[in-house]
Amino acid sequence: xxxxxxxxxxxxxxxxxxxxxxxxxxxxxxxxxxxxxxxxxxxxxxxxxxxxxxxxxxxxxxxxxxxxxxxxxxxxxxxxxxxxxxxxxxxxxxxxxxxxxxxxxxxxxxxxxxxxxxxxxxxxxxxxxxxxxxxxxx
Numbered sequence: 377x378x379x380x381x382x383x384x385x386x387x388x389x390x391x392x393x394x395x396x397x398x399x400x401x402x403x404x405x406x407x408x409x410x411x412x413x414x415x416x417x418x419x420x421x422x423x424x425x426x427x428x429x430x431x432x433x434x435x436x437x438x439x440x441x442x443x444x445x446x447x448x449x450x451x452x453x454x455x456x457x458x459x460x461x462x463x464x465x466x467x468x469x470x471x472x473x474x475x476x477x478x479x480x481x482x483x484x485x486x487x488x489x490x491x492x493x494x495x496x497x498x499x500x501x502x503x504x505x506x507x508x509x510x511x512x513x514x
């Protein structure tokens with residue numbers, strides 16, 4: 377957090393005191409291949425070299441970003457794979473139910489709003505790489 381002279385760098389307010397915060401300036405954000413611009417919800421995920429993940433609303437990225445440790449992300453992915461967050465099928469369309477059952481192939485694609493240009497050279501809180509492939513994979 378300090379530069380070579382020992383003074384604090386200028387960080388955004390949300391970074392102050394947030395040990396999970398990472399710079400997302402060059403992050404490569406990914407979303408589900410099923411996400412469309414007319415979708416009501418578009419979740420985007422960025423993966424950092426240290427295993428942290430950032431999650432944002434792809435339709436409104438200015439609303440903020442959530443950060444997760446590798447352990448938190450692993451717990452989420454395992455829960456998703458185990459069906460912990462599944463919606464009862466009676467509330468889903470047949471297409472949505474097929475997607476939830478894993479019958480429709482889903483991949484992670486780079487968000488059209490992603491400003492990142494690929495894998496970052498440095499590791500740690502400032503470094504990021506393409507990620508999120510396992511966001512809710514089954």
